[in-house]
Amino acid sequence: MSFINIVDVDLAYSGTDASGFSAQTLAVSSANLTIEHGEFVALVGPSGCGKSTLLKLVSGLVPPSAGVVKVEGKEVTQPLKTVGMAFQNATLLPWRNILDNVLLPLEIVQPYRKTFKRDRKVNRERAEALLAKVGLSEFANKMPYQLSGGMQMRAQLCRALIHEPSILLLDEPFAALDTFTREDLWGVLQDLWSFRKCTVILVTHDLREAVYLAQTVYVMSSRPGRIIKTQSVDIPRPRTLDSTFQPDFVDLVQDLRHHIALGKRS
Amino acid sequence: MAITVFVALWWLCVVVFHIESYVLPSPAEAVQAMVKYRYPLFTHGMATLTTTLIGFAIAVVFGLFLGVLVGSWPLFYAGLYPLLVGFNSVPKAALVPVFVIWFGVGTVPAVMTAFMLSFFPVVANIATAFATIEPELLEVMRSLGASRLDMIMKIGIPRSLPFFFASLKIAITLAFVGSVIAEIVAGNKGIGNVMLVASSNFNVPLVFAALIVVGIMGVGMYAIFDLFERRMTGWSVRRGPSIETSKG
Numbered sequence: 001m002s003f004i005n006i007v008d009v010d011l012a013y014s015g016t017d018a019s020g021f022s023a024q025t026l027a028v029s030s031a032n033l034t035i036e037h038g039e040f041v042a043l044v045g046p047s048g049c050g051k052s053t054l055l056k057l058v059s060g061l062v063p064p065s066a067g068v069v070k071v072e073g074k075e076v077t078q079p080l081k082t083v084g085m086a087f088q089n090a091t092l093l094p095w096r097n098i099l100d101n102v103l104l105p106l107e108i109v110q111p112y113r114k115t116f117k118r119d120r121k122v123n124r125e126r127a128e129a130l131l132a133k134v135g136l137s138e139f140a141n142k143m144p145y146q147l148s149g150g151m152q153m154r155a156q157l158c159r160a161l162i163h164e165p166s167i168l169l170l171d172e173p174f175a176a177l178d179t180f181t182r183e184d185l186w187g188v189l190q191d192l193w194s195f196r197k198c199t200v201i202l203v204t205h206d207l208r209e210a211v212y213l214a215q216t217v218y219v220m221s222s223r224p225g226r227i228i229k230t231q232s233v234d235i236p237r238p239r240t241l242d243s244t245f246q247p248d249f250v251d252l253v254q255d256l257r258h259h260i261a262l263g264k265r266s
Numbered sequence: 267m268a269i270t271v272f273v274a275l276w277w278l279c280v281v282v283f284h285i286e287s288y289v290l291p292s293p294a295e296a297v298q299a300m301v302k303y304r305y306p307l308f309t310h311g312m313a314t315l316t317t318t319l320i321g322f323a324i325a326v327v328f329g330l331f332l333g334v335l336v337g338s339w340p341l342f343y344a345g346l347y348p349l350l351v352g353f354n355s356v357p358k359a360a361l362v363p364v365f366v367i368w369f370g371v372g373t374v375p376a377v378m379t380a381f382m383l384s385f386f387p388v389v390a391n392i393a394t395a396f397a398t399i400e401p402e403l404l405e406v407m408r409s410l411g412a413s414r415l416d417m418i419m420k421i422g423i424p425r426s427l428p429f430f431f432a433s434l435k436i437a438i439t440l441a442f443v444g445s446v447i448a449e450i451v452a453g454n455k456g457i458g459n460v461m462l463v464a465s466s467n468f469n470v471p472l473v474f475a476a477l478i479v480v481g482i483m484g485v486g487m488y489a490i491f492d493l494f495e496r497r498m499t500g501w502s503v504r505r506g507p508s509i510e511t512s513k514g
Contacts, residue, residue, distance in 0.1 A: 059409050081411045087402040095424045095501045107420065108410045143501055163410070 003199055004035040004058060004167070009067035011053055026224035027053045030067070033218065033227065035201070037166075040193055042202045042214035044256065046264050050225030051203040055169045058201060059083050071167070081109055083167045084160030084198075088175045090152035092144040098155050099140040102127045105163040112163060130158040133195065134188050150181035154188060161196060168193075170202045174209065183241055186212050190238060207253045207260075212239055219256060221263035229259040291471040296478060299471035306460060311479050314445055314457040317373055318483075321380025322441040326434065328381070329388025333426075334418060336389065337396025347393070354386040358444060362451040376448035376456065383444035384437035391433035395426030428502040431495035438487045442480055 009031045012024040027050040035041050043051045056062040057069050060076040069076045084105070092101045106112040106123050116123065131140055134154040144152055153173060160168060170189075174182040190213060193200055204210050210217045211233055219229035233252060235243055243249055273293050279285065280292040287295050300307060336342045336350075358379055365375035399421055407417055449458025457476050464472035 056405075059405075061405055061408060079409050079411065081409070083409050085406050085409055087406075089400065089402055091400055091403045091406060093403075093421070093424070095427075095499075104420070105410050108407070108412045108416055110411070145501070 002034040003037040003039070003072060004033070005068070005070040005073075006031055006033040006054075006057070007068045007070070008032060009054075009057060009064045009069060011050070011057060011062065012065045028057070028064075029224035029226045031225070031227055035199060035216075038197045038199055040200045040202070040213060040215045042204060042210035042217045043220060044204060044207060044210045044217060044260065045220030045225060046222045046260060047205060049220045049222045049263075051220060052171050054220075054225070055171055055201060055203055058167070059085065059169055080167070082165050083169055084163065084165035085169045086153070086156045086160045086171070086173045088172045090144065090149070090156045092152055092155060092159070094144050097141050097143055098131070098136065098147070099124070099127055101144065101155060102131065102158045102162050104159060109163045127158065127162060130162060131155070133192065134158060148181075150177055150185060153177065153181075153185060157189065157192060161192065161198075164196075164198075166198055168196075168198050168200045170200065170204075172203055172205065175205070182206075182209070187240070189213060194237065207256045208244055211235070211249060211252050211256070212244060217256060219259045219263060228263050229256070231256060288468050288470045291474055295471040296474040299469070299475035300478065303460075303472055303475060307457075307475060307479055310455055310457050310460045310476075311483065313373075313455045314376075314442075314449065314480070315483055317376040317445040317449075317456060318380050318438075318441045321377040321445060322384055322438055324377070325381045325385035325437055325441065326388055329385040329433070329437070330392055330430075332385075333389045333392025334396060334422065337393035337426075338414065338418065338422065343393065343397065350386065350389060353382075358383050359447050359451065362448045365448070366452040371452050371454055373455075375452055376445040376458075379448035380441040380444035384441040387433040387436040387440070388430070391429040392426050395429040396422050399425060428495070428499045431491060431499060434491045435488055438491065439484050442484050442487075446480055 009028060010026065011028040012026050014024050031054060033041075033054075043054060045051055053062065057064055058071070058076070058080075060069075060079040063077070071080060071082075092098075093104065096104070103123055107116050112119075112123070128137065128140060131137055134157060136151060136154055136158070139147060139151060139155075144155070147155065156173070160170075173189075174185050177185065186209060189200075193213075200213075202210070202213060214233055217229075217231045217233060218227050219231070220226065221228045231252065235246070235249060235252075277293050280290055291299070332346070332350075336346050361382065362375055362379055365378045369375055369378070396418075399417075403421060404417070407421060412420070445456065446458040446461075449456035450462050451458075453459040453462070457480055461473050461476045464470070464476065
């Protein structure tokens with residue numbers, strides 16, 4: 001049994017169609033994924049293909065319409081507490097400084113919640129260590145608006161990891177950043193992952209990002225999203241920006257691009 | 267500055283158009299009346315201030331509670347909001363006689379009117395703040411296993427503070443309007459009552475002196491909330507230099 005099993009999962013959103021009748025939109029259709037413990041997986045596909053929906057299914061925020069999502073062999077029926085999440089918008093709380101933003105999960109999630117006040121010092125040290133890891137040591141006491149977009153994203157990654165989740169779900173985390181910042185953050189994320197060894201599912205529309213970071217890339221077709229290609233990436237780690245110019249890297253990206261084009265047509 | 271110009275214009279009008287003091291007194295006459303009647307103005311002013319603050323305090327507590335309710339649960343939003351808007355469209359001055367029938371003449375109708383007039387902006391602002399929390403943030407919180415209470419305490423309340431203070435500033439001025447109206451219609455004390463008595467005696471300078479007193483109290487309360495707002499929600503104003511370091 002793998003760490004995460006997604007078996008024949010459908011997800012239909014109910015809404016109203018153009019003529020005002022209630023209709024079901026099939027966002028994800030018969031998805032099958034198995035993800036190993038500590039694996040780094042990327043989901044790519046055209047926009048609106050249900051990539052983010054698949055993330056929500058794994059996190060338990062949305063129940064599937066059909067099929068089963070299992071994490072550690074147990075069926076997911078309610079929001080999992082062992083996930084960390086990061087989004088395109090940094091969603092830091094503007095009234096808290098960076099350190100307190102990073103500490104937020106510990107105030108809420110068990111078992112940290114019980115001892116949050118008592119372990120204030122330990123927690124603080126943990127947050128600071130994490131911030132140091134992403135190069136934000138000097139910014140712990142700054143407010144979010146005082147940081148650039150890339151720095152806010154680093155802080156958000158720290159917040160997603162502070163409670164040591166076993167699964168990290170990233171929904172186009174770097175999409176709003178400029179290319180240089182984004183490529184910097186690939187390195188940061190790769191470091192964090194090799195240091196924490198948690199399971200990561202990354203949703204992105206950037207194929208270079210997917211190949212750079214992931215062990216396995218899943219290509220999804222346009223709505224209703226189904227998985228049309230599973231590609232493992234064997235490029236040795238740690239990958240660097242230089243790797244992205246190697247022929248095998250470029251070939252992989254080209255191949256994925258081809259599959260996405262096919263997925264759009266179907 | 268603006269006040270100086272306003273007073274100057276007022277004075278100019280009175281002098282240029284030879285307006286009698288029982289129609290429109292000059293600022294000097296109003297101030298003279300303030301000095302002359304300082305003792306009754308003070309006691310009645312305090313009565314009005316007390317009435318207003320009680321009504322306002324109830325409005326804030328009630329408004330906060332209802333705002334959180336309406337903003338957090340779509341069901342309440344759909345069900346209660348139209349009702350609240352309807353309530354707010356009713357002219358409150360028309361309700362004062364009803365309150366008098368229910369509670370008798372005196373402080374209670376004034377408190378009620380102040381409350382009725384001032385709770386709506388608080389509800390509307392808090393509800394908006396709660397209803398517009400970013401969905402991603404809610405997902406982060408839900409995936410951490412946050413309860414409703416966590417969401418309200420850790421996200422909703424801090425996030426709504428700027429809206430809350432903005433609504434307090436509107437609400438306090440409306441509360442003054444409410445209590446003074448009630449005092450005029452059915453009061454036995456308070457600034458509104460002073461105005462009623464003064465105008466029935468054609469003591470128009472005193473009416474204006476009373477208006478000035480209300481104005482000063484309103485500005486004073488506004489200034490207090492402004493001070494609180496600056497201290498508590500500095501993050502939303504983003505004052506101070508933001509550091510522009512290298513990206514990433």
